[in-house]
Amino acid sequence: MKQRVWMVFAALLLAAPAWAGTTIKFYYPVHLTGPLVKEVEAVVAEFHKAHPDIKVEPVWGGNYAENMQKTVAALQAGSPPDIAVHLAVDLVTLRDMDAVIPLDDYVQRDGGDAKVLGDFIPAFLADFRAEQKIWALPFQRSTPILYYNKDLFRKVGLDPNKPPTTWEELLATAQKATVRNPQGQATTWGLTIPDDIWLVMAFIYQNGGRTSSPDFKKVYLGETEAIEAVQFWTDMANKYKVMPRHRTFPISVQDFAAGNTAMLIHSTGNLRFVRDSAKFEWGTAFLPKNRKQAVAIGGAGLYIFKKAPKEKQDAAWKFAAFATSPEMQARWNIGSGYIATRKSAFDLPIMKEYTAKLPQALVARDQLPYALPEMSTHDNWKMRNVFVTTFQEILDEKYTPEAGMKKAQAEIEKILAPFQK
């Protein structure tokens, strides 16, 4: 209160002209290692230099889930942000709430699909499309890749330049790399995978399976391909005991950095963390394939909100286009580890210099032709919750993979029942 009085006082004294431009409110999450807040603020600062008539107010909203809750609360109070970074899988929820606008008018105004969207990596646009419209610009995207510890490979007589490329090789390599004490407990794991469904999806896709329908109303967890994929995963943990059952994203990457696991399947977003923390020689590779080569794409894009007045939406579009420009995406990639979403970003000098020093970073890009949209449905957070809980129960041998996946399928069908028309 006092502050406001002072501000009015100061304004009167200086008789400064009021802010003539447009101010937009920008919610963003930070889901990855380190003070990425600074990197986001740098993008905003660059934007201010290029567009002095627009002021972006960046608001850090926690991680993805918390940022989404913040937006939902703000929506219900009738004061949503003008632009925000949310997950691609949040698209359905945001559309069900009628919260965001399609961006096609802006794309047409600025020169059409080929000119505005042509340079984006196609896989990154695919999951922002619904009903033939584009709903967000891809800002921070990632996929899982295989990290492996070359020093540990050498120690057990594995070729440090031949990471596994198939499921069989993955299992064989993991068996060879697992080191056990006389009691038979693993002291170094052959492989670690966070028990998160984002990675289960990759295994289902690799097995030739599918996860959810393009209209977000159906899931296919009870199908043979999905069950087999989960069977393979649980066998590695429970039958062959070459990997721990449960690991979170943060713990597993720390285990890898500490040399406690020979291989790790994890987000590309951790390249920077591994680079800064690992004291051994390490490499990256595509995820091993089974029937096909595949991964699920994760990450988020920039959504523009419906409730914002027209001039704020216009300003938000300018900011979205700027933040996803090749130059900004190259910087963002180098600073964060998220994959630059523009093809031409990889031809820029700063990016060439970066990938020359860290060739592991290119694996992520080269794997993208095999990337598929992440599983996504109406009521997405509920669906995910059922899937991840059941999956962890399967790992704990409470259900067989078949019984568990069929149970998850049935429960999710109930959640999706209201959306079947």
Add this chain to the structure above:
Amino acid sequence: MRSRTGWRLAVHGSLALAGLLMIVPLVWIVLTAFKERNEVFSQVPQWLPAHPTFANFFGVLDAMPFWRYYWNTIVVAFGLLGLQLVTVTLAAYAFARMEFWGRDALFIVLLVQLMIAPQSTVVQNYITVTRLGLLDTKLAIMAPYLASAYGTFLLRQTFKGIPKELEEAAALDGCGGIRFLWHVALPLALPGYLAFGLVSITYHWNEFFWPLVVTETTNSRTLTLGLGIFAQTAEGSADWTMLMAMTLMVIAVPLVVFLIFQRRFINSFMQSGLGG
């Protein structure tokens, strides 16, 4: 006599051991704060930093308007406590000492509030705060907690413990009602106040989700949100060295306050029956 010495040895020994266990995390925080980043992950844990560095502390100061956040947190935690003390004292006194229709039923309704998880009311509270025009202010962070059911309950019990005779005697001397509260009940209830103050300060010093939702700029953001920048990374690893450096700076104020008032705090917890 001998068995008594043995008993004392056993008691002191186990207490010392428990104390040691409690202090290890704190020591670990201090040591990690001075380490370099790649020293954190080694297969054999290293106690002492190989190359002690202040870089983490400067890193924290560089990553956010740290002192501003510190000020905001102090204002929120201590300001809120001040406001709570007023509401809680008056309510507790009424429930403990005054006769009025529906008093006990009202008290039960108040107690039910203790069972509602604050998270479940976030959206409603957000809407209320927005309509009041308080969004992104320090008052918004305090608003849902201005009347504390826990504090009211605690002080009602404390006031109930004050003998009736004391009140009658005070009334005879012309010190009734609000004056009795100020001159007699308040000083006697001091242990209860200290206990409540400690709980309130700790809770609001540490609170994360509500401030995250309801604040947007450095005007009102608090230290926990700053800490979150280093810790709230569901996908990647936390930035341990910076996190520990900042943790050290964040807990400094509560820690010093606690050390100064240590004896009083412990006494007050014993007297208010909050031990354990």
